[in-house]
Amino acid sequence: MLKDLTSTASSILKTANGGLVYYDAIFAFLEEFIRIYGEGVENAALATLAGSSPSADELEVGKMVEELLLELLGAVRDSLGSKWNEPKEQGQGQEAFESKPHFAPKADQMSQDSLARVFSLVATCMVTCPVFLFYLPAEAGLDRDDDKLLRRAIDTAVTSLNDNDQEITLKAIKFLMATVSFCRDFH
Amino acid sequence: MKRLLVGCCGSYSFSVTSEAAELIAALMQSSPSSADLEAVIASALRQDCFLLGEQSRRVAIVVLSRCAQNQLNASDVRLFMEDLWRLYQVDDKDALPYSDVVAGFVRKYGS
Numbered sequence: 001m002l003k004d005l006t007s008t009a010s011s012i013l014k015t016a017n018g019g020l021v022y023y024d025a026i027f028a029f030l031e032e033f034i035r036i037y038g039e040g041v042e043n044a045a046l047a048t049l050a051g052s053s054p055s056a057d058e059l060e061v062g063k064m065v066e067e068l069l070l071e072l073l074g075a076v077r078d079s080l081g082s083k084w085n086e087p088k089e090q091g092q093g094q095e096a097f098e099s100k101p102h103f104a105p106k107a108d109q110m111s112q113d114s115l116a117r118v119f120s121l122v123a124t125c126m127v128t129c130p131v132f133l134f135y136l137p138a139e140a141g142l143d144r145d146d147d148k149l150l151r152r153a154i155d156t157a158v159t160s161l162n163d164n165d166q167e168i169t170l171k172a173i174k175f176l177m178a179t180v181s182f183c184r185d186f187h
Numbered sequence: 188m189k190r191l192l193v194g195c196c197g198s199y200s201f202s203v204t205s206e207a208a209e210l211i212a213a214l215m216q217s218s219p220s221s222a223d224l225e226a227v228i229a230s231a232l233r234q235d236c237f238l239l240g241e242q243s244r245r246v247a248i249v250v251l252s253r254c255a256q257n258q259l260n261a262s263d264v265r266l267f268m269e270d271l272w273r274l275y276q277v278d279d280k281d282a283l284p285y286s287d288v289v290a291g292f293v294r295k296y297g298s
Contacts, residue, residue: 158190161190161191161194161207162190162193162194162198166199166200166202166203169194169199169203170202170203170206173191173203173206173207173210174206176210177206177209177210177213180210180213180214180217181213183217184213184216184217
């Protein structure tokens with residue numbers, strides 16, 4: 001049934017044609033899916049990392065989540081801003097935290113909704129399945145060791161701390177807070 | 188860190204300020220070098236967005252530095268930032284450094 005659900009979500013994405021209401025629905029579905037099944041996904045990621053055999057079911061659920069998440073991000077990619085879409089090798093090497101803050105121009109509605117939703121989604125991943133999140137590539141087909149989704153999310157969240165849209169800023173802060181909490185607990 | 192502190196100087200809404208304060212406290216308490224943090228705090232509070240005058244700036248640096256040294260907790264930082272936010276909720280920001288409310292803020296956090 002989970003396979004059918006994610007397959008249906010994927011079909012909706014393919015036919016969404018830029019419709020905000022469809023993307024919004026898939027974001028909500030995926031976030032809830034991760035809340036419910038994230039522990040199993042994380043178990044599979046940890047087992048893979050440890051070199052042991054993960055449960056076949058948990059591994060399959062992890063693959064479904066990864067495919068749908070990357071497909072969703074691909075669908076809204078153009079609305080996530082230049083920082084998100086900046087390939088790793090084009091970065092200036094400057095610490096994202098210490099670059100000069102300036103207030104970003106107001107984005108269109110899709111940008112606002114999508115970016116806030118992405119931060120909420122990755123925050124849920126950070127709480128529920130951080131190791132799984134750590135190993136996700138920024139886009140389908142990219143080297144997962146070289147260009148990580150997490151790096152783009154953190155860089156974009158930092159840039160969004162001075163966004164004119166307070167909802168984006170709030171979601172960015174919550175994502176960064178989840179990341180800091182994880183790092184603190186990990187140590 | 189600088190971006191968060193700049194945002195807390197009047198551009199964030201109250202709810203965002205509260206969340207930002209929690210993140211600032213968490214970052215400070217997680218950082219290995221309090222000396223580096225204090226330099227970042229001082230630099231952030233020298234930005235044009237800090238409109239409360241030199242005494243308030245010194246008080247803010249001391250308060251945030253105490254957090255970096257784990258002498259204050261997240262709740263203390265949140266209350267401080269929320270008080271800071273309230274100071275910016277005036278129409279005449281030019282008069283802020285000389286105002287009674289800022290003087291009260293300096294007395295409250297400077298002791």
